Amino acid sequence: MAGSLQLIPLVDFPLVEPGDDLAQLICTSLAYNALDLTPGDILVLAQKIVSKAEDCYALLSEVEPSAAALELASQANKDPRQAELILRESREVLRVRPGVVIVEHRNGYVHANAGIDKSNISIDQQDPRVLLLPHDPDKSAAELRRALGTRTGVTPQIIINDSAGRAWRNGTVGIAIGTAGLNPLFNQVGERDIFGNVLEVTEPAVADELAAAASLVMGQAAEACPVVLVRGAEFPEFDGGSTSLLRERSMDMFR
């Protein structure tokens, strides 16, 4: 971690359509941006482009709201079809207020509206569609990591990020919903600080910190810059995904 950290946006990244090969788009965009992958690089991708490539759209016209969705829609003042999608995408509804439904997403993260997004997708008013989160972002990240390794000879670490609200604090921050190749928690428990005291519990969620940093660079209109290259972090290789970021319900004091 000595030295600078650089976050480089891949500018003019193309709009992503269902079926697109993200590894190929990224390689083309790296070349366009006069960049080569180098060992230690991390690529952070906005969730939206992964969902689009994987065709995670849902047409509201094809959604039949259940009785539970009608009830939720009424409580939350939402379109019943959107409420139905939120329920389908969730394990549990944690809180409901007008305009907001906080759930545990089927992938485990606590997220408003199950991460279902209406912004930055072209809305055909005749038949509006919404964009769901990727089916399995850790798998998406791992596949992209492999594909980029094959194409370029360098295997970058991958983070798929999303903007998320939080308890206690206003505003959204980028969080990691999928990772490949890096340990999302940098476990320093038992190491010593510079005075020789044993660090008691210090487990920075580095994947979330990287996701937040990249989110700054992506800006909010993420389609315009949905991929950020992070250089200089140099985290050790890790074989696994992002599930260690999710606090077990039994350990969570704030549900």
Add this chain to the structure above:
Amino acid sequence: MAGSLQLIPLVDFPLVEPGDDLAQLICTSLAYNALDLTPGDILVLAQKIVSKAEDCYALLSEVEPSAAALELASQANKDPRQAELILRESREVLRVRPGVVIVEHRNGYVHANAGIDKSNISIDQQDPRVLLLPHDPDKSAAELRRALGTRTGVTPQIIINDSAGRAWRNGTVGIAIGTAGLNPLFNQVGERDIFGNVLEVTEPAVADELAAAASLVMGQAAEACPVVLVRGAEFPEFDGGSTSLLRERSMDMFR
């Protein structure tokens, strides 16, 4: 926000002692690191060095635990004197489990153990001392901003960060506990995305995202690199501190 974001650690920053002039230390360290402040620069400081410069130490031998502190210490399995300090530094205790006390700090943030820190301070076993958060981090940030402006002719934006645990997710992330000169929430409500849809609610907590990014660069042994220069963000000037990051209790679904 076009272009790269660079996070540059001020290496070999000296150990900070009570009464030290942080503006002077930073100027000396910038020169040592062959850096000049330029307009748009943001400096992120670890809370710890601000607390040390402001002598926010407390000697445990001088703390007399109240009855409430004895009760809290018993519930949380903590030193009663530390429990007393947590209570003094807090408005309200939100949750208690063995080893963990989650409070609303007197400055408004929800924080474990009221942010009281035992790591990276030299512990005299005869008379251990702990480090409290700065009395008013927004004021500390504003004063540093002014002092640096006077000294260098360039007035950087300032963030004081700390590592904080979160609801729902494991690991800590850097958050902003004090800011000066930048709007901690980048309000985009009402702007349009690239498809012309009105962005409904998009308010990135940019100060927290910057705090998280800098936290990565500081690493956990923050004394070794407690100041990070962020270049390339270029947020508009803002006259105010960080209180907009704090969700009002009445608006918080997770207390």
